[in-house]
Amino acid sequence: MSPAKDSVVALPRTRKQRKRFKRKVKIKAKRRAQKLEKLKERENVTPLVKKYWLQRYDLFSMYDVGVKLDEEGWFSVTPEEIAARQAERCAGAGVVIDAFAGVGGNAIQFAKVCHRVVAVDVDPNKVQLAFHNAKIYGVEDCIDFIVGDFFQLAPFLKGDVVFLSPPWGGPSYKAKENFTLDLLKPKDGHSLFQVAQAITPNIIMYLPRNLDMLQASELSWLSSPPLDVEIEENFVRGNSKGITLYFGDTALHGSVLSFL
Template sequence: MPRKSRRRSKKHCTLLKRLVKIKAKKKAKLEEEEGVTPLVDRYWLQRYDLFSRYDKGIKLDEEGWFSVTPEEIAVRHAERSGGGVVIDCFAGVGGNAIQFASVSQHVVAIDIDPHKVAMASNNAKIYGVEDYIDFVVGDFFQLAPYLKGNVVFLSPPWGGPSYSSVGNFTLDLLKPKDGYSMFQIAQSITPNIIMFLPKNVDQREVEELSWLSSPPLHVEIEENYVQSSLKGMTAYFGDAPFR
């Protein structure tokens, strides 16, 4: 091989190594500052569907990336809530609480993870609604006897991205308690309950929740889409003006 070709080859290899290092540094920065691990790469591509103001300083951890409600759906939940005082029982990084605060009198946003509550508070400030939300670090199930509100919003953990591989998602797969127990605890606060559930949830079981009351609660189940892709199911229980 001529010397000139060898020199070009060495330069090419050096350039490739630099590009690989730059790419690795960028990836490490995303993982450290924005919680974008290999597990959530595809969610990062949808970041503006999750938060339209993402570039303003929105913060998420790994779990937040795949558990936050897409903004378009959160807006829908808020519009149908009827206002009043909303209790967000598993607030996470604040996607729903932010939208509820834009139309409600007040929001009580609860999460057991103080790190998530801090991120949710940061995100609420970006949307200018922090004054309408009380962020609480705590266990919803322990706090329930002391809570009062017009609507309870339940969006409990679905078990991570693997939930979609389940053919028929039953309510006992919800965390940290099964859906029936969770619903009964929410009923002790108000009959007006909104549940955001996996797209593959067993709808018959969801309808059965309404029978836990006497007389049975009215229930409406709707499909929630973002850009023609089904993302989840929402069940509206009770007498609130879920228009």
């Protein structure tokens, strides 16, 4: 008696087919796990950082590979496009000191084009996150991570460029019509600049877009003779994100306004 037309005869899989099947199962399981991780992450996004989470690929283009941030890191990290532009000014430099490294956005970009980066932050958790994120970008071996207070460490640090992106006081900085240097944390901008100046005259500062421009230019006069300074307004997707001040050899054109 012949089998029914709709009956199915299961044929044994070859070794190659079994391997392919197992690989597909693993890939599907990995994708499900990643999807669940993303859903869990989105549920844990606080109202304070939701806006920044929506801009996560502007902050880190490799975000989906496993980049991690704490709450403060979300609104403190320099957008990657701006960080890369700032790093271009240091291309080929021996040592760049990132005085307030946070979760590593700037340190990663400096490490791509410079010989060595010293990433300093007073928060051990942020230093761990910065190291983790540097591994994602494959530059962890080019960065020395230090847990400590920049003001205490500065007399012992040597570098060719100092990058300063101190805390702006959280998202509330936007409410200020004119952001002055005394609002920076943990010390005012003039004190911070002078400490960095004792290391090198080549300084880059990343500050709020509503910065008092007169105060910004006055920083160059803290040196004798006055340092060259270039003022650059930084944009991402047409939105102003901050002001970068370039001093010393990092200033290319004097006091000008340029766009990103």
